[in-house]
Amino acid sequence: MAITDFVASLQDNPYFGAGFGLVGVGAGVAFLRKASQVGMILFRRHYMMTLEVPCRDKSYQWLLQWITLNARNTQHLSVETSFQQHETGKINTAFDFVPSVGTHFFKYKNTWIRVERNREQHTLDLHMGVPWETVTLTAIGRNKNLYFYILDEARKLALKKQEGKTIMYTAVGSEWRQFGHPRKRRPLTSVILDNGISERIYSDVNEFIKGPQWYTERGIPYRRGYLLYGPPGCGKSSFITALAGELEYSICVLNLSERGLSDDRLNHLMSVAPQQSLILLEDIDAAFVSREDNAKLKVAYEGLNRVTFSGLLNMLDGVASAEARILFMTTNYLERLDPALIRPGRVDMKEYIGYASGRQLKHMYQRFYPEQPEEKAEEFVQAVQKHGKEVSMALVQGYFMFYKNDPYGVIENTNLMWKL
Numbered sequence: 001m002a003i004t005d006f007v008a009s010l011q012d013n014p015y016f017g018a019g020f021g022l023v024g025v026g027a028g029v030a031f032l033r034k035a036s037q038v039g040m041i042l043f044r045r046h047y048m049m050t051l052e053v054p055c056r057d058k059s060y061q062w063l064l065q066w067i068t069l070n071a072r073n074t075q076h077l078s079v080e081t082s083f084q085q086h087e088t089g090k091i092n093t094a095f096d097f098v099p100s101v102g103t104h105f106f107k108y109k110n111t112w113i114r115v116e117r118n119r120e121q122h123t124l125d126l127h128m129g130v131p132w133e134t135v136t137l138t139a140i141g142r143n144k145n146l147y148f149y150i151l152d153e154a155r156k157l158a159l160k161k162q163e164g165k166t167i168m169y170t171a172v173g174s175e176w177r178q179f180g181h182p183r184k185r186r187p188l189t190s191v192i193l194d195n196g197i198s199e200r201i202y203s204d205v206n207e208f209i210k211g212p213q214w215y216t217e218r219g220i221p222y223r224r225g226y227l228l229y230g231p232p233g234c235g236k237s238s239f240i241t242a243l244a245g246e247l248e249y250s251i252c253v254l255n256l257s258e259r260g261l262s263d264d265r266l267n268h269l270m271s272v273a274p275q276q277s278l279i280l281l282e283d284i285d286a287a288f289v290s291r292e293d294n295a296k297l298k299v300a301y302e303g304l305n306r307v308t309f310s311g312l313l314n315m316l317d318g319v320a321s322a323e324a325r326i327l328f329m330t331t332n333y334l335e336r337l338d339p340a341l342i343r344p345g346r347v348d349m350k351e352y353i354g355y356a357s358g359r360q361l362k363h364m365y366q367r368f369y370p371e372q373p374e375e376k377a378e379e380f381v382q383a384v385q386k387h388g389k390e391v392s393m394a395l396v397q398g399y400f401m402f403y404k405n406d407p408y409g410v411i412e413n414t415n416l417m418w419k420l
């Protein structure tokens with residue numbers, strides 16, 4: 001394969017992102033292709049090939065982890081400590097060892113590879129606010145596929161760590177960045193909704209995912225919008241998280257009220273959202289309110305935010321992404337939303353997620369106390385409903401936490417539920 005073909009094939013390769021450049025120096029021949037922001041540079045002199053991966057590239061961390069596993073003889077490791085605080089207050093700490101800044105060697109498929117991890121003293125990665133780093137692999141030999149294999153193995157290793165987990169992304173600058181640790185998938189059945197809402201949305205999303213052809217044949221943009229509305233603490237966010245887990249999708253959370261989020265950036269973010277992800281616009285009412293009802297307020301909001309209402313509508317209607325786009329919006333106040341925002345085509349399915357019904361209360365009781373007979377669950381429902389007050393599932397869950405091992409106490413003390 002000619003080196004130019006090799007470059008072309010690399011550019012088609014998903015691991016290489018938007019582009020990269022190649023400098024080939026040898027026998028007076030130089031090839032230069034635009035080094036992009038993803039910026040992988042391949043360098044070849046005689047039978048030496050160099051691959052440079054900058055810290056902003058997605059494969060950078062994967063590669064460091066993979067090198068740590070493969071360059072077992074390397075003595076120079078640095079530690080990257082991460083910790084996660086759970087809602088209970090418990091903290092889990094994890095130590096990741098990665099090759100330190102400097103030079104390392106390892107052998108892969110009978111080829112010696114030199115690794116150089118460099119840190120620039122005077123250049124910062126503006127998105128992350130950390131010193132600019134690169135890792136450069138230099139292999140002696142002619143096996144041009146070596147780097148494909150390495151990147152592929154590194155990617156698989158990283159994905160394996162994420163198996164059974166849901167990844168959350170937030171927008172940082174013009175990119176999506178992973179937010180926190182991948183979370184253990186929440187089973188869909190653990191979110192108890194009323195009236196088959198969960199099943200309805202799940203089957204709608206599934207049908208959508210399976211039917212791209214239907215949309216293409218009719219010339220309809222391949223996207224679907226959902227609006228979940230209702231009082232706080234009734235399961236909107238939990239359901240979306242669990243749904244993502246069930247579909248093995250990630251979630252991209254976007255806060256429209258964020259300062260500095262312009263219409264252009266919003267459109268760009270939509271077009272670069274990770275594949276197989278649900279896009280979540282939470283509390284959409286906080287960003288835009290109904291034109292008719294709150295004209296003044298809306299002007300004030302638009303003054304603060306740089307995403308304009310028409311920019312948002314354009315994004316919802318836009319054709320920026322060729323991928324399937326599944327967008328969820330949530331609000332506590334449906335009546336505050338401009339009807340233009342939630343008309344069919346922009347929002348295809350609206351579901352009210354309300355306060356706990358008798359059925360939900362019963363289900364929750366049975367989940368907490370599976371050994372109890374059904375009558376006890378019904379007794380609990382009656383005990384709650386006799387107060388004639390609305391209660392969110394979040395409140396019921398919080399109340400149950402006080403009676404983890406007391407299935408009778410939880411029935412006797414329901415009056416305390418609203419005092420939590």
Ligand SMILES: Nc1ncnc2c1ncn2[C@@H]1O[C@H](COP(=O)(O)OP(=O)(O)OP(=O)(O)O)[C@@H](O)[C@H]1O
Binds near residue numbers: 192237
């Ligand atoms: N229907 C439900 N089934 C099981 N657990 C629930 C349900 N609703 C709420 N919870 C629990 O209550 C907590 C808060 O729920 P969640 O954040 O999903 O509510 P929400 O409707 O999105 O609220 P908000 O409108 O304030 O964003 C979560 O810990 C969740 O486990």
